[in-house]
Structures are given as structure tokens and as C-alpha cells.
Amino acid sequence: MQILSTMLIAAAGVMSAAVDHSVVAKVTLQSRADGQPMSFSNVIINSAAYTVFLSSDIRYPAGTQPSSNQKTATPNVSNNIAATSTQSDEDPNIVYVLQCTKAGFRDDCTVFGAPYGQCVSYWDFNSQGKEDISDRFNDKVTALSTNTGGVCQFYRDTGCDESGNDRGFSTSYNTNLAVATPEDSRTVLYEKKISSWRC
Numbered sequence: 001m002q003i004l005s006t007m008l009i010a011a012a013g014v015m016s017a018a019v020d021h022s023v024v025a026k027v028t029l030q031s032r033a034d035g036q037p038m039s040f041s042n043v044i045i046n047s048a049a050y051t052v053f054l055s056s057d058i059r060y061p062a063g064t065q066p067s068s069n070q071k072t073a074t075p076n077v078s079n080n081i082a083a084t085s086t087q088s089d090e091d092p093n094i095v096y097v098l099q100c101t102k103a104g105f106r107d108d109c110t111v112f113g114a115p116y117g118q119c120v121s122y123w124d125f126n127s128q129g130k131e132d133i134s135d136r137f138n139d140k141v142t143a144l145s146t147n148t149g150g151v152c153q154f155y156r157d158t159g160c161d162e163s164g165n166d167r168g169f170s171t172s173y174n175t176n177l178a179v180a181t182p183e184d185s186r187t188v189l190y191e192k193k194i195s196s197w198r199c
Helices: 002-018 021-025 049-055 068-072 132-137 185-190
Strands: 027-031 037-041 075-078 081-084 094-102 106-115 143-146 152-155 169-171 196-198
Touching: 037 049, 049 094, 049 143, 094 132, 106 132, 169 185
Parallel strands: none
Antiparallel strands: 027 037, 075 081, 094 106, 094 143, 152 169, 152 196
16 A cells, blocks of 8 residues: 555656646647648647537638638647638638537537638628528627637627727637626626627
């Protein structure tokens, strides 16, 4: 028994020394089920959102879907933004946001990819002539996560902050918007109330 407890104590010391906490902020390249590469921060890889990110469909606003070359290029991450290195003149900076209609990243989930800094609403992601995405997600999202851990601003209005009466809610990861966080008690005001966002 003495030998077993000594081995456990020694193993615990080795394991804690082997953990490099600076690695947490790094971003790694993963392949989704469809083979599309996507960058993830280690924080997201170790979260409930990760497996849902890998299996959910990806939507882009009209006119911004990356070309097949961009989809297979290796992403490069700086300033918490997933960017795809390409030789084209297009701006390849895409931020991916997983959004789900039930807490814990359950039920109806989709990954929305949009250019950095662009205000987007669910209507930007609808199929032509349909309201398939806005009907599924507008005022229905309860859990959300960015792929790189970078912060996005979420709004109740469809045009982000254009009305001037919604300062928005900033987060990179929230598994249940119905629960207020110590960082921002306004979290609950955005549960099932999000219409647009900007990353």
C-alpha cells in the first residue's frame, strides 16, 4: 500500500510539472467531419462546444463563402481571428461562431462564418428566397462559442448597434445565456433575444 501511495504522489508531481499553462491560449488546426480545416483555441477544444463545432453545418452570408482553395488552405491565427492563408486578393478573415437553441450546445446548432468586423444577422445566412435560418435561430439562441476564443458582440437588433439603444453583449463562450455570469449580469437579457452580431 505504501508503494502505491508513493507512486501516486510521484505521478501527480510529474503530471503537474508537465502541464504548460501558456499552451491554453494557443490555437490548433483541426479537421471537421467534412474535411474542412478550422482553427480552434485549446480552451474551445477542451469545452462542450468542440464536438458540436466539428459536426454542425457551416453557413456563410451571401457573397462571402470562401472559395474551395480557401477552404483547404491552412488557417493562420492572429489577434484571436481565424484567417486562411491564400494567394488571392480576397480578404480571407473569417470568424466562426457556433450557435445552438438549447443550453449545453444541444438541439439545433449551426456554425456561422463571417468576415471579421462585419455586422451580420440571421437574415444574411438565409437560402435565396427563404427564411430558413432566420426562422430557426432569430430570438432562439441559448448557447454560443467562437472557434478561437475571440470575443464577439451580440445584439437584439438586426443591424447590430445601428439604432443606438442596444450596446450589445460581449462573449466568446457561453453554454447557457439564461444564467447571469459574474463578468456581465446582462447575459440573461440576451437569452433567446439575439438577432445580429459582430466579431
